[in-house]
Amino acid sequence: MPTIIFIEPDGTEKQVGARVGQTVMEAAVQNGVKGIDADCGGSCSCATCHGYVDEAWQEKLEPADSMELDMLDFAYQRSEGSRLTCQIVVGEEMDGLMIRLPVSQA
Amino acid sequence: MLGCRHEITLIGEEPDLPYHRPPLSKKYVTSLTEAEGLYLKPKQLYESEHIELRLGCRIKSLNRLEKSVTLDDGATLPYDSLALATGATARRLPASIGGDATNVYTLRTLADARALRDEFAEGRRLLVIGGGYIGLETAAVARSLGMQVTLIEQAERILKRVASAETASYFRALHLQNGVVIREGVGLDGLELLAGRAVRARLDDGSQMDIDVVVAGIGVNPATELAERAGLAVVNGIVVDACGRTSDPSIYASGDCASFPYRGLHIRLESIQNAVDMADVVARSMLGEETRYLPTPWFWSDQYTTKLQIAGLHHGYNRVAVREAPRAGLSVWYFDDDRFLAVDAINDPKAFMTAKRWLMAGFNPGFDALADPSVELSAIPEFVLTPKNTTQEI
Numbered sequence: 001m002p003t004i005i006f007i008e009p010d011g012t013e014k015q016v017g018a019r020v021g022q023t024v025m026e027a028a029v030q031n032g033v034k035g036i037d038a039d040c041g042g043s044c045s046c047a048t049c050h051g052y053v054d055e056a057w058q059e060k061l062e063p064a065d066s067m068e069l070d071m072l073d074f075a076y077q078r079s080e081g082s083r084l085t086c087q088i089v090v091g092e093e094m095d096g097l098m099i100r101l102p103v104s105q106a
Numbered sequence: 107m108l109g110c111r112h113e114i115t116l117i118g119e120e121p122d123l124p125y126h127r128p129p130l131s132k133k134y135v136t137s138l139t140e141a142e143g144l145y146l147k148p149k150q151l152y153e154s155e156h157i158e159l160r161l162g163c164r165i166k167s168l169n170r171l172e173k174s175v176t177l178d179d180g181a182t183l184p185y186d187s188l189a190l191a192t193g194a195t196a197r198r199l200p201a202s203i204g205g206d207a208t209n210v211y212t213l214r215t216l217a218d219a220r221a222l223r224d225e226f227a228e229g230r231r232l233l234v235i236g237g238g239y240i241g242l243e244t245a246a247v248a249r250s251l252g253m254q255v256t257l258i259e260q261a262e263r264i265l266k267r268v269a270s271a272e273t274a275s276y277f278r279a280l281h282l283q284n285g286v287v288i289r290e291g292v293g294l295d296g297l298e299l300l301a302g303r304a305v306r307a308r309l310d311d312g313s314q315m316d317i318d319v320v321v322a323g324i325g326v327n328p329a330t331e332l333a334e335r336a337g338l339a340v341v342n343g344i345v346v347d348a349c350g351r352t353s354d355p356s357i358y359a360s361g362d363c364a365s366f367p368y369r370g371l372h373i374r375l376e377s378i379q380n381a382v383d384m385a386d387v388v389a390r391s392m393l394g395e396e397t398r399y400l401p402t403p404w405f406w407s408d409q410y411t412t413k414l415q416i417a418g419l420h421h422g423y424n425r426v427a428v429r430e431a432p433r434a435g436l437s438v439w440y441f442d443d444d445r446f447l448a449v450d451a452i453n454d455p456k457a458f459m460t461a462k463r464w465l466m467a468g469f470n471p472g473f474d475a476l477a478d479p480s481v482e483l484s485a486i487p488e489f490v491l492t493p494k495n496t497t498q499e500i
């Protein structure tokens with residue numbers, strides 16, 4: 001079970017055991033991590049599961065597809081490591097992945 | 107989370123924790139996703155926020171005089187304020203035409219989707235009744251499982267109530283490409299049953315077909331029975347004001363069941379946007395905050411690998427501007443003369459997000475800008491604001 005580290009909007013660090021095959025968004029929601037709304041339930045339609053992938057990890061993840069990139073263009077305070085967490089599928093190799101969550105999703 | 111210090115009890119008839127419904131007609135049926143993957147919040151969160159859950163309990167009656175509700179297990183719970191978020195129930199086919207056969211389904215709940223998972227299998231023959239979003243999504247899911255799918259729509263075309271002919275054409279072509287037989291302007295006369303199961307459908311054009319499973323996606327009715335019996339104002343939904351308050355000042359309503367004021371009318375929406383945003387307003391109103399529900403409606407639908415995203419409401423449109431988009435996509439922009447109303451964005455999140463921003467800001471791009479393919483979306487605000495176009499209302 002890879003451990004994912006979420007930094008909640010107020011700075012609290014939450015370590016979460018994620019299941020391989022679920023999405024990073026699901027791992028966060030199912031463990032009560034604050035800072036993700038995920039209104040569309042993971043369909044890449046709402047951009048309210050936005051998170052910042054830690055620099056050390058940005059290159060290691062599969063890059064975002066063009067639909068996700070277009071959604072991210074409009075996400076609140078997009079930056080370098082911005083991803084929609086519902087589009088990242090948890091793999092064995094993601095142990096230690098760190099994701100910061102934005103102060104607001106809209 | 108608004109930091110409420112009152113006691114909160116959440117009563118729901120379904121046994122599962124509150125969950126996302128949209129995946130039920132999308133990936134849930136085909137994937138191995140467990141129900142937990144659909145839950146809005148984990149169980150611990152209700153505990154840590156001191157929300158008492160009474161799941162698998164139906165409210166039988168609402169006693170406004172003594173401010174209490176009675177559950178089907180006999181318990182009576184008092185309230186200071188009450189929010190009705192009873193949603194909607196799927197319309198069923200009448201029993202008189204075979205609607206009570208055991209293999210005739212609707213798709214509203216996790217229980218429905220679980221049953222469909224057992225019925226859906228490669229090679230089986232599915233009849234979908236209704237060419238709205240739920241019917242089309244169900245057809246797509248069934249095709250991806252290798253079922254033989256026929257979809258009938260009684261109106262002259264699919265998506266008649268919810269989208270333009272242009273959007274409907276796109277989705278008709280998509281389904282035809284994927285092997286769905288679509289028959290528009292054709293209704294169901296009746297189902298023939300054998301040992302309780304529907305085995306044959308008679309259509310109103312005189313044709314017949316053998317079937318293994320039927321899914322009816324013929325719309326929903328707002329769940330207003332409780333409110334009606336308690337004497338609250340109900341007109342196509344529980345009538346609320348802009349704060350979400352019903353005709354009884356201690357009772358609020360939100361989501362699919364509520365009819366709220368919007369641009370001089372009372373309307374009801376069936377969408378996640380509406381359920382989430384209106385619940386927020388109702389929660390704030392219940393805590394005494396002054397808020398009003400002024401939504402920017404949005405919706406989405408996933409069929410095969412195609413994504414439709416809608417911003418705004420197209421009701422009252424008299425013309426559309428159609429733009430091509432990457433990934434074989436399309437955007438259809440709805441106007442009432444020159445007033446921008448809504449967009450259907452197919453594989454085009456840029457169009458969707460742009461339109462959503464414009465609608466939230468009250469910005470009107472005008473028809474001409476959208477109808478001109480040489481004008482980029484990102485350039486439209488400047489286009490509209492140039493002196494040439496000063497006559498446009500912004």
Ligand SMILES: Cc1cc2nc3c(=O)[nH]c(=O)nc-3n(C[C@H](O)[C@H](O)[C@H](O)COP(=O)(O)OP(=O)(O)OC[C@H]3O[C@@H](n4cnc5c(N)ncnc54)[C@H](O)[C@@H]3O)c2cc1C
Nearest residue numbers: 118119127128131164165192193194361362376377378381
């Ligand atoms: C298959 C499907 C796909 C969808 N896809 C999309 C989509 O892609 N995008 C989108 O925006 N929207 C979609 N929707 C619509 C969206 O799911 C609904 O608008 C939303 O669920 C409405 O939320 P609600 O809380 O108002 O009502 P509901 O989700 O219907 O919840 C109401 C709950 O109240 C319970 N209840 C009712 N009466 C009582 C009672 N007397 N006592 C106790 N409990 C009671 C019901 O059992 C139910 O659990 C879809 C819906 C379905 C069914």
Ligand code: FES
Nearest residue numbers: 042044047049086
């Ligand atoms: S949950 Fe909606 S885009 Fe990720």
